[in-house]
Every structure is written in C-alpha cells, then in structure tokens.
Amino acid sequence: MDTPSAPDSAPPPAGDRREFLTKAAAIAIGGAITAVPPIAGLCVFLDPLRREASAGASVLVASLSALTEGGEPRKFPVLADKVDAWNRATNVPVGAVYLQRLKDNKIRALNVVCPHAGCFVDFRPAQNKYHCPCHDSSFGLDGAILDPKSPSPRPLDELPVEIRKGTEVWVTFQNFRAGEHKKIPV
Numbered sequence: 147m148d149t150p151s152a153p154d155s156a157p158p159p160a161g162d163r164r165e166f167l168t169k170a171a172a173i174a175i176g177g178a179i180t181a182v183p184p185i186a187g188l189c190v191f192l193d194p195l196r197r198e199a200s201a202g203a204s205v206l207v208a209s210l211s212a213l214t215e216g217g218e219p220r221k222f223p224v225l226a227d228k229v230d231a232w233n234r235a236t237n238v239p240v241g242a243v244y245l246q247r248l249k250d251n252k253i254r255a256l257n258v259v260c261p262h263a264g265c266f267v268d269f270r271p272a273q274n275k276y277h278c279p280c281h282d283s284s285f286g287l288d289g290a291i292l293d294p295k296s297p298s299p300r301p302l303d304e305l306p307v308e309i310r311k312g313t314e315v316w317v318t319f320q321n322f323r324a325g326e327h328k329k330i331p332v
C-alpha cells in the first residue's frame with residue numbers, strides 16, 4: 147500500500163524558514179546601508195544651493211552722494227556674485243531695492259518685490275507711494291500697506307543698511323517668500 151505523500155502547500159521545515167528569514171533580513175539591511183551614501187552625497191551636493199538661498203549677503207548698492215537727504219526713493223539694481231554647486235558668476239543682477247535717504251544719513255532700503263505674488267512695485271512720485279501694477283497693492287514710503295484692500299499680506303520688505311567708509315551704501319539683500327504674513331527668507 148502506498149504511503150500518502152505530503153501536500154504541495156505543506157509549510158517548509160522550520161530550518162528552511164529560518165534560513166529564508168535570515169537571507170531576507172540581510173538583503174533589507176544591505177539595501178538600506180548601500181542607499182545611505184548616495185543620499186548623503188546628494189545632500190552635500192545640494193548644500194551650497196540651500197546655503198545661498200537662506201543667507202542674505204551684504205552688497206554695495208550705491209554711493210551716499212547719489213541720494214538726497216529728504217529726497218524721493220530711487221531704485222538701484224543689486225549686483226552680486228552668484229555661486230552654486232555648478233556655476234560661478236560675478237556681478238549678476240539678483241534683485242533691486244528702493245533707497246531713500248532720511249535725516250542723519252539714515253538710509254531706508256525696501257526690496258522692490260511685492261510680497262503678494264512677486265511683481266515689482268513702482269514708485270509714484272505724484273502720490274508719494276509705491277504701487278504694485280499686478281493687483282493694486284499700495285504702500286507708503288516706509289513700506290507700510292496704505293490701502294486696506296491691498297492684497298499684499300505684509301508691508302514691503304525692509305532690508306538692513308550699513309554706511310561704510312562714510313560714503314558707501316551697503317544693503318544686506320534678501321528675498322522673502324511671497325504670500326506670507328511673516329518674512330520668511332528664500
């Protein structure tokens with residue numbers, strides 16, 4: 147009489163199961179370990195970009211003599227060296243600012259970018275205010291929102307200014323995220 151054979155679906159012996167699980171764990175751990183260097187390398191590779199994006203740089207923007215005390219704001223380009231992981235360029239436009247000379251050689255610097263959606267604001271001398279042509283936000287000389295219906299969520303972004311050697315106007319230039327109530331550097 148024939149002895150009945152074990153069905154095909156019978157579980158493998160305990161020794162085989164242990165060996166299978168050991169191999170599976172080794173493959174998973176090995177895969178995780180080999181993935182770490184490429185990920186770490188990618189972070190290092192992109193790091194210069196992250197650093198450049200978050201740090202404002204002090205830039206020589208104008209001569210003090212170009213500004214009249216109590217005069218209207220004047221727009222100046224901001225030129226700076228741009229270095230990232232792949233390129234290096236010197237004196238390239240990175241933005242623009244309005245400078246206004248107040249009393250006692252105090253200079254006010256406002257980023258020309260509208261905080262609503264990133265258009266460039268104009269200065270309107272006849273109305274003594276800044277105006278954004280995109281959605282009609284309006285700002286006073288100090289950058290404050292004038293019209294409560296302005297869609298801009300915050301005033302124009304004021305930037306730190308330093309006078310060096312008595313004549314040089316240096317601005318710590320920085321762009322900020324549009325559409326936010328707080329100034330979040332980008």
Ligand code: FES
Pocket residue numbers: 260261262263264265278279280281282283297298
């Ligand atoms: S971008 Fe200036 S009001 Fe919308």
